[in-house]
Structure formats: C-alpha cells, structure tokens
Amino acid sequence: MEFAELLGHIRAALPEAVLEEHPEAFSPWILVARAQLPALALLLRDDPALDFAQLMCLSGTHLPAGAGEGDRLASIFHLFSPRHRHKLGVKVVLDSVDPACPSVAGVWPTADWHEREAYDLLGIVYEGHPDLRRILCPDDWEGHPLRKDYVTPATYNGMPLD
Amino acid sequence: MENQELFIQGSRVPERGPDGDLMTLNMGPQHPSTHGVLRLELQTDGEEVASIRPHIGYLHRCFEKHCEKLTPPQIVPYTDRMDYLASMNNNLGFAVACERMLGLQVPEKVEYLRVVVAELNRIASHLVAIGTCGLDLGALTPYFFCFRDREMILDFFEEICGARLLYNYIWVGGLSHDFPEGMDDKILRFCDYFEARIDNELNPLLSFNKIFIGRNAGIGVVTPEQAWAFGLSGPSLRGSGVSFDLRRDDPYSIYDRFQWKVCVGEGLVGQLGDSWDRYWVKVLEMKESLSIIRQALAARPKEGDVREAVPSRVKLPVGEIYCRTETPRGELGYYIVSNGGNLPERVKVRAPAFSNLCIIDEISHGALISDVVAILGSLDIVLGEIDR
Amino acid sequence: MTELMQTFWFWAPFSAVVIAIVITVNALFSVYMERKVSAWMQDRLGPMENGPHGILQTLIDAVKLLLKEDIIARGIDRPLFKLAPYIVFGASFAVFAVTPFADGHAAADLNVGIFFALAISAFVVAGIMMAGWSSNNKWSLYGAMRSVAQAVSYEVPISLVVLSVVMVSGSMSMQEICVSQAGGFWNWHGLSLHHNPFLVLGFLIYFIASLAEVNRTPFDLPEAESELVGGYHTEYSGMRFALFFLSEYANMLAVGMLATVLFLGGWQPLHPALGFIPGPLWLFGKAYGFVLLQMWIRMTLPRLRVDQLMHVCWKVLVPAAMGVLVLGGLWELLIG
Numbered sequence: 087m088e089f090a091e092l093l094g095h096i097r098a099a100l101p102e103a104v105l106e107e108h109p110e111a112f113s114p115w116i117l118v119a120r121a122q123l124p125a126l127a128l129l130l131r132d133d134p135a136l137d138f139a140q141l142m143c144l145s146g147t148h149l150p151a152g153a154g155e156g157d158r159l160a161s162i163f164h165l166f167s168p169r170h171r172h173k174l175g176v177k178v179v180l181d182s183v184d185p186a187c188p189s190v191a192g193v194w195p196t197a198d199w200h201e202r203e204a205y206d207l208l209g210i211v212y213e214g215h216p217d218l219r220r221i222l223c224p225d226d227w228e229g230h231p232l233r234k235d236y237v238t239p240a241t242y243n244g245m246p247l248d
Numbered sequence: 249m250e251n252q253e254l255f256i257q258g259s260r261v262p263e264r265g266p267d268g269d270l271m272t273l274n275m276g277p278q279h280p281s282t283h284g285v286l287r288l289e290l291q292t293d294g295e296e297v298a299s300i301r302p303h304i305g306y307l308h309r310c311f312e313k314h315c316e317k318l319t320p321p322q323i324v325p326y327t328d329r330m331d332y333l334a335s336m337n338n339n340l341g342f343a344v345a346c347e348r349m350l351g352l353q354v355p356e357k358v359e360y361l362r363v364v365v366a367e368l369n370r371i372a373s374h375l376v377a378i379g380t381c382g383l384d385l386g387a388l389t390p391y392f393f394c395f396r397d398r399e400m401i402l403d404f405f406e407e408i409c410g411a412r413l414l415y416n417y418i419w420v421g422g423l424s425h426d427f428p429e430g431m432d433d434k435i436l437r438f439c440d441y442f443e444a445r446i447d448n449e450l451n452p453l454l455s456f457n458k459i460f461i462g463r464n465a466g467i468g469v470v471t472p473e474q475a476w477a478f479g480l481s482g483p484s485l486r487g488s489g490v491s492f493d494l495r496r497d498d499p500y501s502i503y504d505r506f507q508w509k510v511c512v513g514e515g516l517v518g519q520l521g522d523s524w525d526r527y528w529v530k531v532l533e534m535k536e537s538l539s540i541i542r543q544a545l546a547a548r549p550k551e552g553d554v555r556e557a558v559p560s561r562v563k564l565p566v567g568e569i570y571c572r573t574e575t576p577r578g579e580l581g582y583y584i585v586s587n588g589g590n591l592p593e594r595v596k597v598r599a600p601a602f603s604n605l606c607i608i609d610e611i612s613h614g615a616l617i618s619d620v621v622a623i624l625g626s627l628d629i630v631l632g633e634i635d636r
Numbered sequence: 637m638t639e640l641m642q643t644f645w646f647w648a649p650f651s652a653v654v655i656a657i658v659i660t661v662n663a664l665f666s667v668y669m670e671r672k673v674s675a676w677m678q679d680r681l682g683p684m685e686n687g688p689h690g691i692l693q694t695l696i697d698a699v700k701l702l703l704k705e706d707i708i709a710r711g712i713d714r715p716l717f718k719l720a721p722y723i724v725f726g727a728s729f730a731v732f733a734v735t736p737f738a739d740g741h742a743a744a745d746l747n748v749g750i751f752f753a754l755a756i757s758a759f760v761v762a763g764i765m766m767a768g769w770s771s772n773n774k775w776s777l778y779g780a781m782r783s784v785a786q787a788v789s790y791e792v793p794i795s796l797v798v799l800s801v802v803m804v805s806g807s808m809s810m811q812e813i814c815v816s817q818a819g820g821f822w823n824w825h826g827l828s829l830h831h832n833p834f835l836v837l838g839f840l841i842y843f844i845a846s847l848a849e850v851n852r853t854p855f856d857l858p859e860a861e862s863e864l865v866g867g868y869h870t871e872y873s874g875m876r877f878a879l880f881f882l883s884e885y886a887n888m889l890a891v892g893m894l895a896t897v898l899f900l901g902g903w904q905p906l907h908p909a910l911g912f913i914p915g916p917l918w919l920f921g922k923a924y925g926f927v928l929l930q931m932w933i934r935m936t937l938p939r940l941r942v943d944q945l946m947h948v949c950w951k952v953l954v955p956a957a958m959g960v961l962v963l964g965g966l967w968e969l970l971i972g
Binding site for chain 2: 857
C-alpha cells in the first residue's frame with residue numbers, strides 16, 4: 087500500500103491516533119499520540135490489510151530544544167510488512183522530564199531489547215515492559231549517556247573515568 | 249549460591265518444579281564458545297536448561313555517541329568496528345544510507361566493485377561462522393580449513409585497500425581505492441578453488457557428518473512466525489524457510505542484474521528451522537556469493553575513477569532515514585537523523601545479531617547445555633555489533 | 637644375581653622406575669605426535685620453534701608448567717583437590733604393571749592380569765570425581781559428573797568384550813593371551829576372521845569404548861573445551877595440571893597397550909620370520925598405531941552430546957558386546 091492509503095486505513099480505524107504525517111521524508115513516518123499507541127500497535131500488526139509483522143528497529147532520540155519548546159525525547163519505530171511489502175515509521179514524542187511511553191514489546195517481541203536499550207541510553211521509561219533494566223551499560227550506571235546534556239561522571243564505583 | 253539476587257523482576261523466571269531446585273550457571277563473559285564477551289545466565293535442572301538470560305554490554309564502545317561528534321566520512325571507519333567480521337557490509341550500509349539522503353548516484357564501476365567486496369566479505373564471514381560452529385561442537389579440523397580459505401580473501405582485501413580486517417573502503421559516494429592490476433584474475437581463480445573445497449572438503453567433513461547432524465538437527469527450531477516477531481533476519485530467518493533477502497526484496501544495490509537465488513532452509517535433515525538449516529543456509533549462500541562475484545567481475549566497467557563522486561564535504565540534508573542492507577548476519581539498519589549541519593543529530597544502528605540473540609531463550613526450552621552451545625553457534629552473533 | 641633381581645624389594649621399585657620413565661617419555665612423545673599429526677591434518681605445521689621441527693616443545697612446556705604459580709582458589713576442598721591428580725595418575729600407572737613388554741617380561745605377571753588392569757583403571761573415575769567436586773566450580777562438577785557416567789557406562793561393553801577374549805584365549809593372564817596369538821598376524825584375535833570373526837567385531841567395540849574411557853573425542857564431553865572451559869581440570873594449574881595431562885596420555889597408551897595385548901598379539905611379531913625385532917618394539921609400535929588412530933578420530937569428528945553418548949553405549953555397544961560374547965562362545969564351542 088502507498089503511504090496515503092496506509093494513513094487513510096489507520097485514520098479510519100483510530101481517528102485520534104495520528105497527530106502528524108510526513109510522507110515526504112526519506113522514510114515516511116507518522117507522529118502518534120502517546121495514549122493511542124497500544125491500540126495502534128495492535129491494529130498495525132493484526133489488521134490483515136496492514137499486517138506489519140516485523141518491527142525493523144526501535145530507537146530513542148533526544149530532540150533538542152526547538153522554537154519555544156523545551157527539549158523532548160522521542161521513541162520511533164519502523165515497521166515492515168513481509169506480505170504487503172510496505173513500511174511505516176511511528177514516532178511518539180515524550181516529555182524529557184517524565185518520559186513514559188507505552189511498550190510495544192507485547193506486540194512485537196523484538197522490541198523488548200530495543201526498548202531496554204532506549205531506556206538505558208536515553209531514559210525513556212516503557213510502561214508495561216516485562217523486564218525494563220539496563221542492557222548495555224552496567225546495571226548500576228547513573229545517567230543516560232545518549233542525552234545531549236549528559237555529562238560523564240567523574241568516577242564509577244571508585245574508579246576514575248577520564 | 250542464591251538464585252534470587254540474580255533475577256531482578258525477571259519476566260521469565262521459570263516455575264519451580266516439585267524438586268524446586270534450579271542451578272544457576274554462568275556461561276560467563278569469558279567462555280570459549282560464546283563468540284565474544286557475552287554472558288549467558290542459565291538456569292538449569294541438571295543438564296536441561298530451564299531459562300537463559302543473556303547479558304550484553306561488555307563490548308559497548310559508545311558508537312552512537314561518537315557519531316554525534318563526527319562527520320559522516322569520519323564515521324565510516326567506526327562502522328568497520330561494529331561487526332568486525334563483515335566490515336565491508338557495515339561500510340556499505342552506512343554509505344547507502346547517506347547517499348540516499350544526499351540523493352547521490354555512484355558510478356557504475358563503484359557499484360560493481362562494491363558488490364564484489366561485499367560478497368567476498370560475506371564468504372569470509374560465513375567461513376568464520378561455519379568454522380566456529382564446528383569448533384564449538386568439537387570438530388577441530390574444519391575450523392582450520394575454513395580459516396585457511398578465509399586467509400586468501402583477507403589477502404585480497406589487503407591488496408585492495410591495505411587492511412586485513414577493518415577496511416574503511418566503501419566511502420560515501422565511492423570507494424577509497426581501485427582494484428589493482430590482476431586482481432580480477434586472482435579472485436576468479438579463488439572462486440574456482442573455493443567452490444571445489446566446499447563440495448569436496450567442507451560438506452563431507454562437516455555438513456553431512458552424522459555426529460554434526462545429530463548435534464544440530466531438530467535443535468533450536470524457529471518457526472517463521474517466531475522469526476518475524478522476534479526480528480530475526482539473514483540466515484537465521486531464511487533457515488526457517490522464509491524466502492526473504494534484502495538484496496532482492498528491498499534493493500540497495502545492483503543485485504537485480506545478476507542471476508542468483510535466495511538460499512532457504514528446507515528441513516533436509518531434522519526439522520525445518522533448526523540449527524542445521526541455519527548452518528546449511530550459510531553454506532549455500534557462500535556458493536551463491538561465488539556466482540555473484542563471477543558475474544560482477546565479468547560485467548564490471550574497467551575505466552573510471554572510484555572517487556569521482558565522493559563529495560568533498562558530506563552535509564546531510566534535514567530529515568531522517570531508516571535504511572537497511574543485508575550483511576552476512578542479516579538486516580543491518582542505520583537510522584540517521586540530520587538537522588542539516590555537518591554532524592548528524594543521531595545515528596542509531598540496528599544490528600542484526602542484536603535481534604537474533606534475543607530469541608535464544610525462546611528456543612532453548614528443554615535443551616541441554618550442549619544444545620545451547622549449538623544454538624548459539626548457529627545464530628552466528630558478533631558481540632561487536634550487538635554492543636556497538 | 638638374577639635371584640636378587642627377582643626379589644620383591646628390588647623388582648618392585650625397579651619396574652616402577654622403568655615404567656615411570658616409559659610413561660614420561662611416552663607423554664613427551666605422544667604430545668608431540670598429537671600436535672604434529674593434528675597440525676598436518678589441519679593443513680598447518682605444528683610446533684617448529686623449540687628444537688629442530690619442534691622436538692623439544694613438550695619438554696619446554698613441561699618446564700613451563702613446573703614454573704607456574706600453584707593457584708588454589710578460595711572454597712576449594714584442599715585435601716581432595718591435591719589428592720585427585722595422584723589418584724588419576726596412579727590408576728593409569730598401575731595398568732602398566734601387568735602388561736608384558738616382551739615374552740615373559742611383565743613387571744608383575746598376574747594370572748588375573750587383565751582383570752586387574754580393568755579394575756585398577758576404574759580408579760580414574762574416583763580421581764576425576766574428586767577433582768570435579770573439590771574444585772568448587774559448577775563447570776568442573778558438570779565435567780566430573782559426565783566423565784563418571786561415561787567411564788562407568790563404557791566399562792560394561794569393554795568388560796564383555798574382554799570376557800570373550802579371555803574365553804577364547806583360555807586365561808586372564810596377559811602373557812597367556814599374548815602367547816595364544818602366536819604364529820603371525822592372521823592369528824591375532826582382532827584380525828583373525830577364520831579363528832573367531834566375532835572377536836574382530838569385539839575389537840571394533842573395544843576401540844570405540846576405549847575412546848570413551850580415555851575421554852577422547854567424539855566422547856570428550858567431560859573436558860569439552862568449548863562448553864566447559866576445561867571440564868574437571870578447569871581449576872588446576874601448574875604441576876597438578878601437568879599431572880592430569882600426563883595421565884591422559886598415559887591412559888591413552890595404557891588403553892592402546894591393552895588393545896594390543898588383547899587383540900593385536902601384544903609383543904608377537906607380524907610374522908614369525910620377523911621375530912628378531914625385539915618384542916617391546918612390536919608392542920609399542922602397535923600401541924602407538926592404536927593411539928595414532930585415536931588421534932586421527934579426534935581430529936575428524938565432532939563430539940557427541942551426553943544423551944547420545946549414553947545411547948551409543950547402552951543401546952548399541954552393550955547389545956553388540958553381548959552378541960560377541962554369546963556368538964563368539966558358540967563359535968568356539970562348535971567350530972573353534
């Protein structure tokens with residue numbers, strides 16, 4: 087399906103889910119409302135016309151402070167349908183102080199580790215994730231390294247970090 | 249040893265049987281067959297594994313953080329070091345992603361040479377995977393034979409770009425060096441030599457060895473639905489019978505100009521989607537790669553400068569892209585966000601082994617410890633790209 | 637003088653020393669042979685640095701091991717840990733006491749020689765169990781458990797096959813068994829299709845089971861490097877590890893010697909006309925041929941999983957060995 091068709095289909099099923107659409111982007115994506123994400127995820131996977139069976143990649147980003155807004159975090163995942171061969175990017179923008187986002191690990195099991203990585207490196211808390219703990223950094227690391235305002239601590243467990 | 253302290257709010261804490269006693273076993277970061285620094289925390293009931301918890305991050309080198317301070321040409325050598333067994337393919341993935349954003353078309357010669365080195369690297373990487381698959385199960389000899397042949401490929405790369413393992417060869421817009429004189433003939437001679445080796449040496453010695461089959465058949469079966477759901481890709485996905493290969497189905501290069509087929513597991517011995525199928529797909533892919541290399545070398549333009557389309561400055565336009573390529577391990581994706589400046593805003597790497605590894609708990613229920621080793625070998629992970 | 641030499645107080649230490657020298661030289665030679673043979677099979681050269689073509693490599697390795705720090709981790713059960721290598725070594729060592737190196741020349745020619753050899757080599761199991769348990773290491777424990785299960789299980793087919801040889805030879809004395817194979821290689825139990833073809837099958841069974849007894853691939857699960865790091869000897873370093881290493885090769889030679897005595901005529905020459913070549917040379921030549929075969933198999937095959945190993949033993953080898961015993965006995969009765 088083409089992007090416009092996909093969008094029409096999604097809007098028909100969940101009217102308030104899609105906040106913005108970016109068909110002109112190199113990888114077309116939509117911005118969705120946080121509260122609608124669980125329902126949208128199930129729709130994207132289970133609806134036979136959409137049938138997004140594969141979650142290709144889930145990333146977190148730290149959006150720097152823009153015009154008039156503070157800095158925010160975003161969680162974006164890219165989906166692919168092996169049957170229909172169409173792709174879609176789904177982005178959720180989160181507040182940087184309290185970045186809570188519904189987890190899609192129950193829908194696509196591969197998201198389990200990707201979300202753990204986003205939590206580890208950016209601090210996005212995925213609600214409903216079965217086992218949210220750090221994955222790349224040590225379990226007792228402080229801070230979230232990929233944030234733009236991250237400062238490396240001076241020591242870790244007594245060892246100096248230069 | 250307490251079992252409790254190691255399971256923190258775990259989701260897959262296994263049910264205690266009437267015996268109630270599970271032993272926690274660490275296939276710790278230093279272990280001969282975890283293919284790198286990987287820690288597998290096994291809960292076992294005797295020899296049988298109840299659950300596996302992989303712990304990664306021992307090789308985390310902050311690739312993505314570094315990218316935010318480097319220009320795209322400077323990022324290319326860093327991409328080498330993620331999946332160090334398939335550096336050409338890592339470079340290629342990044343170069344293709346940047347070129348798509350820039351709308352840059354590389355010359356024909358560059359396309360053909362990229363295909364040749366990417367496929368040579370695919371063979372080299374599969375040789376490591378196949379050799380270590382055997383080595384983990386105690387077959388000491390095929391490992392050396394595989395590495396002997398891999399040495400020849402590394403010698404080619406050394407002649408082409410000066411490096412044996414980390415090449416920094418495929419740049420955004422072109423290549424760093426042209427093939428030297430006589431390179432084509434050497435590679436073609438290697439293709440003939442190696443094809444005979446697969447048929448006469450590798451297959452009788454390892455692939456169809458009764459004991460090897462006994463260790464791998466029916467072990468770690470992955471259904472196609474599981475494969476898609478867990479984000480499996482590459483030989484691990486195709487081993488389950490799914491005919492999906494990014495070179496054909498999500499094209500990023502000129503593979504459509506060659507006659508080749510996507511290698512799929514068929515459950516020849518044991519069950520479809522078992523460890524042996526994943527291994528066999530790699531053997532078949534090596535042969536297909538030889539065929540592609542021969543066709544590419546025959547058809548490639550000899551004239552032209554490989555650096556002519558390389559821009560003097562790579563300034564990615566505003567926007568974001570998720571671009572994926574097929575490495576020996578599967579789908580390598582680069583998610584690049586650019587704000588129009590010299591340095592990218594965010595580079596996220598979707599490593600194939602990262603997703604391939606997380607299925608190990610799912611498929612190891614009831615397996616013995618020896619089977620875990622076999623499954624891990626067939627999944628073919630490289631910690632460099634898992635941890636980045 | 638000969639009377640003095642035959643007294644216990646001279647003969648026992650003397651033969652012990654001779655056997656100790658034999659075992660040590662064997663270790664030096666076997667390790668070198670293994671490294672070179674495996675290297676040539678794997679398209680590489682093997683040791684080349686120390687001495688011409690690496691001849692001194694094993695010696696230097698032994699010296700290196702002697703110089704290593706003796707590490708005993710916390711939590712290790714010290715008495716068992718220290719005792720285990722000696723038990724393993726002692727058990728392999730004792731088998732050589734009954735093997736005849738030449739006609740009539742064994743350190744102790746017991747009339748229950750083969751029975752003694754089998755019994756004493758079972759002690760290795762105890763030593764391995766001690767090593768695995770005392771190491772306070774789960775991986776060592778796994779290795780030890782597997783090794784015990786394997787060694788004990790494979791003793792059954794070995795005993796059955798040995799019983800058939802004893803039945804055909806008419807004696808448990810190793811010297812007698814060798815004598816009964818006199819006349820040339822066509823009389824050897826393991827090759828004589830006309831004497832008793834079931835013993836040829838018995839030889840094959842013995843070969844496979846012996847691989848399991850000495851923990852060699854395809855039965856080397858107890859020390860499977862890629863799974864258990866080092867199995868039961870993971871925690872051992874320095875001289876204690878050297879002792880385990882030594883006893884593994886001594887065990888291989890012991891098993892080779894038993895096979896030679898039982899099935900290949902022991903010190904008997906290929907043909908009586910070649911009798912001028914001394915007996916020990918024949919014995920060692922055949923034993924090393926057997927050892928070479930074991931190494932060859934190690935380089936070729938992957939290892940069996942523990943349940944497959946048990947399957948091979950109990951469902952394949954034991955019935956086959958029983959068949960050899962029963963049918964071999966019938967053959968002897970009716971035809972032999």
